[in-house]
Amino acid sequence: MSEHTPSIPAEVYFFGTCLIDVFYPDAGISAIELIEREGIKVIFPPQQTCCGQPPYNSGYNDEAIEVAAAQIALFTRPIPVVVPSASCAAMMKHHYPRLLEGHPLHAQALNLANRIYEFSEFLSNTVNITLQDKGPPIKIVLHQSCSARREMQVTTQTMQLLHQLENVEICEPERASECCGFGGTFAIKQPEISAAMGKDKCDAIKKTGVLNLISGDCGCLMHLSGMMAKDNAPIRSEHIASLLWRRTR
Amino acid sequence: MSSARENILQRLRGASKNIKPAPIPNMQLPAMSMADRLTQLTNAMQLAHTQIIDTTESEWPAALLLLASEQKLKHWLISSASASAQKFADNAGLCQQPLTLTRYNKSFALLKETVFHQIDASLTDTAGAIADTGTLLLLPSVAEPRAMSLVPPVHVALLRTSTLVSNFNELIVQQGWPDNAMPTNALLISGPSKTADIQQTLAYGAHGPKALIVLLIHDHKELDRNH
């Protein structure tokens, strides 16, 4: 967990993540709008691609290293890097230093790791943002990803942001802390187990009767909303940045 | 010596140079006052289904006789030589019901049949107790062998409050381990035998005693009492 930084930075980098790039660009734009509204300049290096997590988690480290090294080279200035996904943030913060051990970019990887902020953590801790809810009353289920809970430990920060939204009521599904079963390539390699986990999560969410699913991780969202859609469940899923921006602009 | 030993050690030695030991973090557990120790002991024991009978040095034999007659515990296994066993034997005649006392004064092979099939209850001393977890320390000896606290269906243990410590760390200090050599067998006992192996349902008396009854002798000094 990052400490409260004393001053709000003038500029930050934004690492969009590949899933947001292709499937949830609106979440990326919303996150950037929110940061910029606080008077912070957002730099989006256009050469960025993916953090390298998929091959890394599959045991293909050489491939992961090449792609990681390409990202590291893009975020060299000593300013924070905001990542709107706890699992990609964890990759860059916790796994890059290990992955690049012995690599010429190792020192740079360590330097970058210290500047990685998960999006909610950045808004809540670093910016200490104040949010004014302008939206109608709704109920949401918040799915906190395993990376948000364990590797990044940013669940309280996420809650802190949502609690500022007066008209948003947060419902907790049964066994909220259990994994939804996405796990990146796990969902492809072990689809039966992944789906069994996903189904339990979807059932728990449906049981709350709430129709809005929010998460800070698009992997989980894609998995859960994909399963819900297959089932024709009328649940709308959204990245937390989209919700925050939509309701406070 | 065996080649397996040499091979294993050699492989380990080859690798262990890379790893350095680090200082072990210090974790202080709070020492409890006697009052707290007693409360904690009682709570923990009750949670574990250990029965406690509060008594004193002079009254425990009477309490034991009452227990024997109430629970119809007729045949007792007792120590061959302990003072408590003698005290029990001296008073046994006063019991409402006739008691048979078997002294554990032969080797197990000779007593096995009796110990397994005829005994209703045993009486043992204890060497101390841990308040934190409601745990008795038993140090079986020539006079009080190991099977006494294991085979009979009911185990009655005498515990003196003056021997009560806050936690396991303190118990190790109290016993002077490892400077005092470890006994053949040291036992921490925290309740009657139990199992939850069938669908997480708790059942008592799995293999050992179905009941553990502690005669808690309040013998600590006044000074400690006001601690």
Added chain:
Amino acid sequence: MTPTFRQRATDALADKALRSNFRGAMDFLREKRASVFTDERELAELRALGHQIRANVLSRLPSLLEQLEAQCQKNGIQVHWAETPNEACEIIYQIMHRRNAKLAVKGKSMVSEEVGLNHYLETRGIECIESDMGEYIVQLAEETPSHIIMPAIHKSKEQIARLFEEKIDGVGYTNNVDELIGVGRTILRDKFFKADVGISGVNFAVAETGTLCLVENEGNGRMCTTIPPVHIAITGIEKVVEKISDIPPLLSLLTRSATGQRITTYFNMISSPRKKGERDGPEEVHLVLLDNGRSRIYQDTHLQETLRCIRCGACMNHCPVYSRIGGHAYGTVYPGPIGQVVMPQIEGLEKHGEMTEGCSLNGACGEVCPVEIPLADLIRTLRQKKSAAAIPPDNRAGIGSHRKKTEAIAWMFWKWVHRAPAIYLMVTFAISRLRLLMPRSFGAWTRYHSAPKPAPQTLHELMRHRKQATSKEDQL
């Protein structure tokens, strides 16, 4: 052909009774654990302490083993070393053979499962009865344990009631747990009474004093180590602990993590066989120290973290995969996260590499592990080893044994796309433009999900437009 991990898991997922038995048991055990770790700071301190105690043991493992051996021998405990499961079984068999033993009672010992002791003895005419209630049930059903702490956790009491009715003479159907346990007690007491040898595992072996520590609730462990004339303990070489004063924190971590108990009913510390004049206890005590790949695990400073394990089972209790597929689906002695880490290392990646895929890397295991083993990281490392391109000359570990051409090519292709921004932009642009033409089916994914729909424009494009817009504004 034996079924793959994935096939076994798929079958288990379809078994409704099994699913509900595990779900109930895991929820129960998680809640129990949480109820005894209410002080988060104390938990953090205790885990850090447990971690360091175990790490320090590993840092001095060879000398601690020698010290343990010397102390045990001084106390009269005979120490044996075994490199392989077969050697361990043979050592135990020879001890029994010398005593002309025909019946052994065994307390819970996963290491004895690891070496396949029951089978070994059985083929040599020795009956070995499991005396832990859960193990007894599993043996009666001719199955293997599905959990390292609660071996019969996959069965409901009704299933056990039917098993008893069918297998034990004179026992009718009852699903009353007290009665079922009563049946087990009666049968097993007779076995303790008659047994020639008692076999047990070891939870901690204290080098400083030569003391074997056993943790249990039932009393069968005490029976096995007290009643028969010979006691044989078997354990892995990593179970050694330096000092007696290291035991309280480790014990507390073990019982609280395993079953949510502040302590178990019995903590049995054995330091010698029956001494002269003593009236009971075994005349001989033997300790068998098993390597079986552990010294190989020890060679790698990262994978070595595996050996800190105190076998509490908390990682499986909290594993969302184990909770759904149960222990048997892994097809190994140790299931769940610790199994996924241990088995491929002791029996090789070639045989057990696939089970490392049964993990979403969610990290719940590492979060609860009392000695802070980073299980997810270790699983990831093993995935890397099983798919490695470079194969070492002595490859008993099975490095690269699961490398598949198609997968390797897929990742190579992936790398080309993602390390070169120009190609990446082209590909993502194409995906977003072809979104309406996307296939409805992506193999496994669309079996359970509707096909994901790419956005009409990528974030990269949107950001480019934004930049153009602002720079235009700037020019005006």
